[in-house]
Amino acid sequence: MLFTEDFLHYVWQFRLFNRINLRTTEGEELEIQSVGLHNKNAGADFQNARIRIGDTTWAGNAELHLSSSDWQKHGHTTDGAYDNVILHVVYNDDLPLFRADGKRVPTLELKDRIPAELHYRYHNLVFGNQSIIPCEGSIATVDSITMQNWLTRILVERLEKRSQTVIAALQQNRGDWEETFYQFLAANFGFKVNALPFELMAKSLPQNILAKHKNNAIQIEALIFGQAGFLDGEMEDAYPKALQTEYNFLRKKYTLSPIENHLWKFLRMRPQNFPTVRLAQFAALVYQSNHLLSKVLEIKDIKEMRELFSNIRVNEYWETHYRFDKESKASSKSLGAASIDTLILNTVVLFLFSYGKHLQLQYYVSRALKMLENIPAEHNNITDDFVNLGLKINSAFDSQALLELKNSYCSYKKCLQCGVGIKILKPN
Known part of the structure; x- marks a missing residue:
């Protein structure tokens, strides 16, 4: 049966092999006092291991390979980072290895020490013909504590990855959190289909310009619609004519250049989601709520947060357009x-x-996670699949974590790096 080096790491890390009468391939008595810490970066696979070989206890690193010959294939012979390897753990010892001083690298072969049942379960999990996820036949049997702990961990992973884009934008905006929030909020007002033109519009219209007109709704609307490219050409109605007049003046005053109008998408969209409607809503939010991020940081309750967005009132023109x-x-x-x-x-x-x-203020991190618990779960193909497999999805906390589980673990069959996969494989 097939298996990967990750499987060997898993077996070693959790000591899932027969440890009776352990000996090196040269016959020396072996005692594993500590397998070491799993290293996922450059260098030996397990660091700070503690192993007794014969009468000597060694502290150092352990390196794992499917075959002993992989040591040379991976270039470890000439790499000084591997000089402190105290034990070479392999599935198959097919080649004796020697250090530069001529001494043989102590080797432990696991080929006949891994339980057949564990090998079989791993093979079915990773190399099986499952249609949704590798553990689709077993995931519903995982206890709720293990599942919830793992979902919490990968939800944080997901948010940490997404936050990298925020910090990158923050650096481009010279540390201005308000401007960065304004740009991201604008992009999300585009709801995927029009996210790009919304983002480009926001970047072409700095928030400090809008702040100068915070008491004039028509001027804010003119700036937003104008920079979005919707105020070119002849207008018939009084409202767009007024916006056009205001924008032509403000455009010259601030030397503004609108984005290309053709970037906006209307095709196959419900009229309620037309970019013109979304822009009107965004303009109303900007007008009614200055310093948006500051307000968001102050609001603690999900109900109040929803009211921030639900209480916006667009220009009455849009009630009939x-x-x-x-x-x-x-x-x-x-x-x-x-x-x-x-x-x-x-x-x-x-x-x-x-x-x-970013500011090491755990209070806001906790509030973010708590807010997810108060938002309904998303419904899509991925979450529906998990529900069909027997999982309960109670909130966006769960659905966001399951999206991360599917996209970063299940799709790549990283079962041995997944808390769920490890639990399923572990002997009872």
Whole structure:
């Protein structure tokens, strides 16, 4: 049966091999006092191991390979980083290895020491023909404590990875958290389809310019629609004409250049999601809430956070329009509950976490995780698959963690790096 070096690491780390009468391949008595710490960076696989060989106890590193000859194939013979390896652990000892001083590298062969049942379960897990995830037949049997601990860990992993984009943008904005939040919030107002033009619009219109017009809704709307490229050409209605007049003046005053209008997508979208409507909502939010990030950092309750987005009032023109100069049946253009939760999930939670991590303020990190527990779980193909496998998804905390589990572990069959996979493989 097939297996990988990761499997050997797993067997060694958890001592899942027959340890009776251990000896090196040269016959010396062997006692493993500590397998060492698993090293996922450059260097030996397990560091600070403690092993007695014969009458001598050694402290150093252990290196693992499927075959002894892999030591040479991987270039360890001439690499000084491996001079302090005290034990070479292999599945198959096919080649004796010697140090520069002529002494043989102590080797432990595990070929006949790994339980057949463990080998079989690993093979079925990683090399089986499962259609959804490798452990689809077993994941529902994992106890709730193990599952919740692992989901918490990988949720933090997910947020840490996503926060890297926030910190990169923060550096480009010279440490300005408010400007960075404004740009990310704008991008998320585009809800994937129009995220790019929304982001480009925000970057072309710095928040400090909008702040100078914080008491004038028409000027803020003019700046946002103008920079979005929607105020070119002839207008018929009084409202867009007024916006156009304001924008032409402000554009010259601040030497602004609008983005290309063709970047915006309307095709196959519900009118409620048209970029013009989203821009109107974004303009209303900017007008009604200066220093948005400061407000977000102050709000502790999910209900109050939702109210920040639900209480925005767009210009009355949009009650009977989805696009300029095209009247439509009257309808509310306020943000829906699902859209608000999506904005909180993708912007507010991310920034609370990033802000707390970057400034080492655990309070904000905890608030981000708590907020996820109060947002309904997302429904998509991945979460639906997990539900069908018997898992309960109670909130966005769970759904976000399961997205990370699927995309970063299950899809790459990293079962031996996954708390769920380790639990399933471990002998009872």
